[in-house]
Amino acid sequence: MTINLWHCHNSRSLRVLWALEEMQLDYQVHSLPFPPRFKDESFLEVNSLGTIPFLKDNNCELTESTAMLLYLAEKYQVNKLRLTINDSEYGDFLNWLFQSDATFTFPLTLVLRYSQFESIERQQPQVVEDYSIWFMARLKRLNEHLLTHKYLCGDKFTIADIAVGYSLYLGKMLGLDQYFKPQTAKYLTRLMARPAFIKANSIGKNIANYEISEISDD
Template identity: 25%
Template sequence: MSLTLYTNPMSRGRMVRWALEEIGQPYEAEIIHYGPPMKTPAYLAINPMGKVPALRHGDVIITETPAIIAYLADTFPAARLAPPPGSPLRGSYYRWLFFGAGPFETAVLNHNLGVIIPPERAGMAGYGSFEAVMNVTEAAVSKSPYILGEEFSAADIYLGAQIGFGLRFDSIAKRPAFEAYWDRLKHRPACLRAAGIDDKLLATHP
């Protein structure tokens, strides 16, 4: 079955392209511009939210970046992007993949939008505080080369790409542990290929 990525070079679609490069399967990419092109009936039939990325795999359509990455990891197990079912690492894999999609992403977004959560209502935020999320993340990426230990996984793609983005655009502090972790990830051949493709596309699809 064919793989088609609907993306924009300045979007979370960069994470999905990285995952696609990691699995090593042929795929096509359709660039969707922001604004009206994302709201056409044709594209809304693919993603009713009118946003990118989205992935079509044969007749299957997947939206939401962590869901797409998890789908690719499970659908193409030869790439070893996820611990197999039954592995004791499976729980940690899910934990950190969705930690990146939940507490980390929400805390960083709120922090950079200037959203202030009163301490007495921190429990309602779901992540506590920005500082707590950063501390937990720092501890997690400091213990071993990758989030699950010695083995790279799709959880590193999602959480790592967000850390790399945060370091590049100063949306998170440049803690040494974050920089060391991202340095290990950004030199992976698949990451370099994906970044090269999207960076080149920025020149023609700004």
């Protein structure tokens, strides 16, 4: 059975599309307008949470983008994009993978909500400023690491780079890349130049409802 992915342009489902392209797996993408639970209510019959991304592979259903990356790499044994428990950097691999959402993307969702999603009277400039600073502060270890590494772990491009790369891309979409350290900006540019990223980033663009406000998960 073909892997099915429900996707909104520039949302966290970009991580999964990017990974699928890098892995060269067969998949079917269902591109939706953002936010899907309001713009396409039939999606609630597929995913009762109404969130994007949503991945279905046979009887397996996933709602978390980083879990999807690890699932695909493990299930389909895509060794070039993963590290195994026997690798000395396996702990770092997992840490970068999960840090991408828990530490990097979390503050950006607040910046996005209170600068773009909320009505004018509910926007919160102080929240936007505070969590923009929060995000930049959380890049400290990444900035240090990229001074001596081309990729995050294992001396190769992995799904950890996809996960963290999307977080940096979201920061770029929010204009925070002007504060990126040179090595971090170069790292993101290198990731965005990959053919798989370019192809994945074009999918669903024609039905996007917003320019900036489509970026985060619903």
